Amino acid sequence: MPEYSLISRIGSLKLESPLILASGILDENGYTMKRILEEGAAAVVTKSIGSVERPGFTPPVVAEMDDDLLNAIGLSNPGIDHFGGEIFIARSIGKPVIGSIFGATAEEFSSLASKMQSYGADAVELNLSCPHVKGVGSEVGSDPALVEEIVGEVKSKVSIPVFAKLTPNVTDVVAIAKAASRADALVLINTVRAIHIDIYARKPTLSNAYGGLSGPAIKPIGVRAVYDVYKETGKEIIGCGGISGFEDVMEYMMAGARAVEIGTALKTSGRSIFDRIKKDIISFMKSERIESLEEIIGAGVSR
Amino acid sequence: MPEYSLISRIGSLKLESPLILASGILDENGYTMKRILEEGAAAVVTKSIGSVERPGFTPPVVAEMDDDLLNAIGLSNPGIDHFGGEIFIARSIGKPVIGSIFGATAEEFSSLASKMQSYGADAVELNLSCPHVKGVGSEVGSDPALVEEIVGEVKSKVSIPVFAKLTPNVTDVVAIAKAASRADALVLINTVRAIHIDIYARKPTLSNAYGGLSGPAIKPIGVRAVYDVYKETGKEIIGCGGISGFEDVMEYMMAGARAVEIGTALKTSGRSIFDRIKKDIISFMKSERIESLEEIIGAGVSR
Amino acid sequence: MIHADIIRKEKISPTVFTLYFHWNATVLPGQFVMVWAPGTGEIPMSLSHLGKEKAFTIKNYGQTSDKLINLEPGERIFFRGPYGRPFSASKGKTLLIGGGSGMASLHPLIKIGSSGLIAARTKDELLFMDEFEAGKVIATTDDGSFGIKGNVLAGLKQLDLESFDMIYACGPEIMLYSVYNHLKDMKVDAELSLERMMKCGIGVCDSCSINGFQLCMDGPTFTMDQLRYMNEFGSEKLTFSGKRVKVP
Amino acid sequence: MIHADIIRKEKISPTVFTLYFHWNATVLPGQFVMVWAPGTGEIPMSLSHLGKEKAFTIKNYGQTSDKLINLEPGERIFFRGPYGRPFSASKGKTLLIGGGSGMASLHPLIKIGSSGLIAARTKDELLFMDEFEAGKVIATTDDGSFGIKGNVLAGLKQLDLESFDMIYACGPEIMLYSVYNHLKDMKVDAELSLERMMKCGIGVCDSCSINGFQLCMDGPTFTMDQLRYMNEFGSEKLTFSGKRVKVP
Ligand SMILES: Cc1cc2nc3c(=O)[nH]c(=O)nc-3n(C[C@H](O)[C@H](O)[C@H](O)COP(=O)(O)OP(=O)(O)OC[C@H]3O[C@@H](n4cnc5c(N)ncnc54)[C@H](O)[C@@H]3O)c2cc1C
Ligand SMILES: Cc1cc2nc3c(=O)[nH]c(=O)nc-3n(C[C@H](O)[C@H](O)[C@H](O)COP(=O)(O)OP(=O)(O)OC[C@H]3O[C@@H](n4cnc5c(N)ncnc54)[C@H](O)[C@@H]3O)c2cc1C
């Protein structure tokens, strides 16, 4: 009987499984990240950190819609200079911690990336895709020239792997992916721009009105983005969006992802989701006679 | 006690309620449209008709995902010259029939629109937004200059109201809406580009791989598009996407829609959905002391 | 999609095969599924066997059916469903009228005591004849190679139709329309299972509709009373592209 | 969001109001909801009354609480929940230790026979004192305007704490930390309801976390045994922006 190994590789990063905690969910406090790593995640991505402290938006910052979630946290963060301690706590267990950063210019991104590297982050993820904050996030991430400049600048400044997280809120995600091609891997997708109105209050539920939709609703959109970019660029991809079970992980991998990030499902399934999915993937590999996950990466893409 | 009237107006079209059957769902056969009008829809939009007969894609053309649906019917249609009979049958009950058309050029659209008018269609809806067919649909609908040309050309050729149906698969829906501003109303949104892979077949479920996502999953995306376009342009809007209950209709109207189109929910709720929602809207108007639906159009938009 | 492995395959005529598989679901006679041959197509298919072991009985008609009947035991089939309104259950004397592969959908209704009238172009295409009790089944063939020479009407004329408590029929529309016309002024209860183009199976695409009814949801079985109000029945239908044409 | 109309409003101190409403749901003592004042903000709030008539007891603290206490009967409130782990039910002799508006969350636990220790800055801020039986409740005020002058410790020292079967406490973290330290080597069962910044209430934003536990899901109530392993308790927490600061 073969050994079923879940070991995954993204750029030069080696992971014990393809399952990573997504940015922005339970990853502001170092102790929380540490606990999630202890309880089964192969790596965590920190929440997105900027150059200066930002309070983010006033609550309501989330609206639950069954298992889906609309959020406009507003990139609340303590500023990069106050985040080293959290990375230090999170890394104490010895698994990879990926530092997510956001900014408006190539210089800002590269300075943030250098600081993340100096804190010991094992990779850096460029958030080019937050859908609800003006001037950063998806406004940056829908401009191919700027994306190219940011990725190039960061790559020239740090030695740790660089992941570029892209937004689905564009006409042509492949064009943006090509612009980001110097990244070691692409992360697809961030949330989808959306609104919920409370009809009894006659007001948008989120204080910011606009938010980002996550959860099962966006899975087919994420799978499409991964499929598209894998087919057209062949780049290494981390899939993200609406994953809550092993089927979703397998689907993303067959669309071309080498690993995945899981966020919103933590809300419904709790931290045990990582261990549950790992077990289920192994059962699937057994019954489908898959010896290595490498076999299925992109296996569902018709060329 | 006030009379609760659901009468709605879009352009010069008067509707007994704001509830319209969306294009592509149960509207290929004239008898089906007639029956849906008899059973409660205020109007129907025909499936999108082109210049020549098109078989569309080979099944599987739909994939069910709980209450959501992924489809790539592929604009199958008999060609405009064979569609007059269906419109004739559908119109026999005396309610408005809106002819949906698709094409690649302004000339094609305007010739189709003229034929729809000659068949007696009460309005024409320009499908600028089908997400899964190359060369027509959303490829056309994401080019502002072409959108402007098509809408202008059609407006100059027909006297019936012209609705432009836009795609959410663009970076900036407001820019497209502005390009379409000569239309009497905008229809927002068509389906969202998506993929589903069957992990046991290791193949996309749809024969075309890419499809359009509809149903509850896309409602927050549709509401966002309506909100955005209403806020930025003030145009008359027909909301569409994921509507299955009166709450959804009220939400779209508070975001700025004057009427709505309902598609996928027919699958789960059947044709009785129109009558059920009408009853529920009236109860809501009573308990929320709304005398006319005009009061709530755009009421949830913060300016 | 549901998937299952083929456990057995039987050739029951030169062009018709039965594929057996395990599927733990309740399916009623007359219901159907959409069967997917990845890379080829997806087509509506009745279940000819409804026990713990289920089966499709498939006629080699074109691309997708051909792909399916060429699958071997151990290979995987994909389908979704069950869909549609089943034949209504009925006690008493029943007559099954099947034309061509329409017998597949009637097969689960064959019981001790059921009578059958099977119509086909030629002897080879008469399905499931030997599952009826001796003397309980008659056949018609267009070419006279077996049974009565002629179409279904020739068979109908030989039967005391009003003696049956329920008649179930399935086959090409032209045949069903003959059955309908022959029965419509008689005192008989009958349900006919129609065929139309089916793309979605779930009541959205409208390709299977007949006078506002969707075969995939409201049918494929209809009662005589329902058919009475359908002027498209036996007369017009839409093609794969949605073009209105005469029923052949 | 759930919505309800305010049916009654009571001023129970110069800065604290109780708003009553109907909500047909089971909420257990210690659980909370996120209350939304459209256009202003959304804040975590315990329910002080849990019968068919439910209520919030709200201290005027800042923007959102101010907006809420200025609502009048007939106006609408919005909230979502209930969230969080309730206090565990317990039989026997119970002591409730409340600081400031922390008494709101303990209020549903006041029963015949319960004892209370209420701590506040000044007399006016002592909540729900008269709901305890005479002789069963003691108070401390920082300014000595009522009861014992001093903080909660001064009160704790007056009680035979090991005589209680269960102690429930709720209030500012600094007070709870004193309570914890005072009790930690005693033979007593206690549950403390903590307060942290809460943005989501549903376990995603991490703003309410303490040593990897989310107050909104795993808390806000914690047992003495859980608190023993929390080095952030009484020591550090994250601000609204996520900056690590000392607990005041
Ligand atoms: C409710 C129902 C139950 C059926 N049960 C059986 C059965 O048990 N056994 C059996 O042998 N046949 C059955 N049929 C008929 C069977 O579906 C057709 O023979 C089959 O669709 C032919 O497809 P093909 O790809 O082999 O042929 P092709 O001619 O290659 O088909 C061309 C295209 O047309 C489509 N197509 C052709 N006919 C139909 C149709 N009737 N409905 C939908 N799409 C069609 C196919 O999807 C294909 O893409 C049933 C049909 C219906 C409606
Ligand atoms: C589980 C729990 C139960 C509570 N129950 C009660 C109760 O029953 N009665 C009562 O009076 N108070 C209660 N509180 C405290 C109450 O939530 C705060 O007083 C309130 O958040 C202050 O908000 P504000 O907008 O009025 O003040 P501001 O100072 O204007 O608040 C500024 C911002 O900070 C946020 N904020 C401030 N404090 C908190 C906090 N603790 N959590 C989350 N966000 C905060 C607000 O959302 C606001 O946007 C409870 C707190 C928690 C965690």
Ligand SMILES: Cc1cc2nc3c(=O)[nH]c(=O)nc-3n(C[C@H](O)[C@H](O)[C@H](O)COP(=O)(O)O)c2cc1C
């Ligand atoms: C509450 C919340 C906060 C988020 N914050 C961030 C963030 O700071 N940076 C980022 O790149 N993505 C952020 N995201 C997006 C997620 O990382 C992820 O891309 C998205 O939620 C889709 O995955 P999911 O459906 O598994 O949640 C956030 C998502 C949620 C729900």
Ligand SMILES: Cc1cc2nc3c(=O)[nH]c(=O)nc-3n(C[C@H](O)[C@H](O)[C@H](O)COP(=O)(O)O)c2cc1C
């Ligand atoms: C099966 C199917 C076919 C469709 N065909 C068309 C079409 O021909 N033309 C068009 O403009 N929209 C078409 N649509 C999109 C719908 O009209 C509608 O915009 C979309 O489904 C979102 O609404 P819903 O969630 O209520 O279904 C189709 C949708 C479905 C599900």
Ligand code: FES
């Ligand atoms: S097959 Fe699509 S409506 Fe029946």
Ligand code: FES
């Ligand atoms: S309040 Fe967001 S995790 Fe607890």
